[in-house]
Amino acid sequence: MVDRRSGVPAFRQVAADLRNKITTGRLSAGEQLPSERDLVDQYGVSRPTVRDAVNVLRSEGLVTSEHGRGVFVRPPANVQRLARSRLSRSAREENRGAFLADAAAHGFTPSTSVKVSFEAADDRVAGYLAIETGAEVTVRDRVLRADGLVVQLAVSRLRREFTRGTAIEQVDTGPGGTYARLEEAGHRLASFTEHVGARMPTPDEASLLQLAEGVPVVTVTRVAYREDGVPVETNDMVLAADRYQLSYEWAAD
Amino acid sequence: MVDRRSGVPAFRQVAADLRNKITTGRLSAGEQLPSERDLVDQYGVSRPTVRDAVNVLRSEGLVTSEHGRGVFVRPPANVQRLARSRLSRSAREENRGAFLADAAAHGFTPSTSVKVSFEAADDRVAGYLAIETGAEVTVRDRVLRADGLVVQLAVSRLRREFTRGTAIEQVDTGPGGTYARLEEAGHRLASFTEHVGARMPTPDEASLLQLAEGVPVVTVTRVAYREDGVPVETNDMVLAADRYQLSYEWAAD
């Protein structure tokens, strides 16, 4: 039962009580919550109020509801670690990129769809690539799948002048991928920078990545630099935050 | 007006239409949406339905509502970059840690609250510190503020045997902070690893960090290693995803 004099909205009281039961384990992972009609009786509120409470928990990522079945406590995410700062030349030369290496290591079947196009750089891209806004860039838009499930979206952009006449402008870049073709063209890569953030997904991303409610995406913008410091590629990646963690390591000195 | 035969729920149609107006700029950043009663008339649906639509946009982080004023398009986040992989010894020796360096660089007034305690390591912490579950660890629980506003939560854990008799067990660790005291005690730091993820905040985190609806937190778990590979500290940090981006850089070889 809710306390009507406390000033705290009824749906928040219900949400807090259910959240408490989840975090203390009185409702354990995978377990079904009482039905909405039961909660109506238990707390003495109307069904819309119960639904508001459950919505709070859904957008916190604590529960998922399944139409016709019930509302369930979300099991803790099964998080996979991606070692990022090991994107070294030797590792790159052995395969077509980090994704295929992961596939080999974790035993899933990788597949990708690629769209290649050309566009004018907007301010953000121009800033990363140190070119003028409006300059032509080659865009490789990739959807990465593991065992058929979409696990990552990646949009790579390069100065058009660096890709003309190379396989980078083809759907299949060949062994070693984009970076190998860049180095063959004389753009020896010297360093990488990654900018990591997070936000809620767009509806498109949510459906592509099959995200549950209350699951953010991790965004990674990688920039690859040549030895003379000229940026040659920027890659915007989007990953499901409940499936991936990114790991970086470096020396103390 | 919504299409009642399309099969798409009315509140999703309204949400999609408003989202469209926002992303195409017909409703620009900071601009006020029509009032809920106006939207009721425009779309021919009831107010609860309009509210459901607005709720969708709120949990996507696209709009914020202000009681008594209206619903507004959220301006693009003002994202600050934190250079992570530059946590080198020389940088550390010049100040009390990365946070104070940022304060100096960006001109805000830093302040922190610290609680020191001791606890038994759970499985996760024991794994990071390579100790047995239940072993005693020193816990430094910090709230970091910039100009009085909470910007980061950080919980640092160290094997108790490494902190006994040092200022690490005091609220004020002195110049150079925890890492300086560790090195004085003979634990020369050799490398760092950071594991980066994201999730929706707990209600506590949301109120401490003053997060708007639909804003995730970025979680960073840093582990500091000694030259012999023994982990000496693990630090769990929580940051507002709409205010911070983490930057890592490394050489290609």
Place this chain on the structure above:
DNA sequence: GAGTGGTCTAGACCACAAT
């Protein structure tokens, strides 16, 4: 005081899952 969002009710009907 007028307009805004915030909360809440008591229903109704639909869509889906399991039996």
Place this chain on the structure above:
DNA sequence: TTGTGGTCTAGACCACTCC
């Protein structure tokens, strides 16, 4: 067929902001 969540309505009253 029964029970579940999903959608939707027509209202009511409250709390806050601004004039």
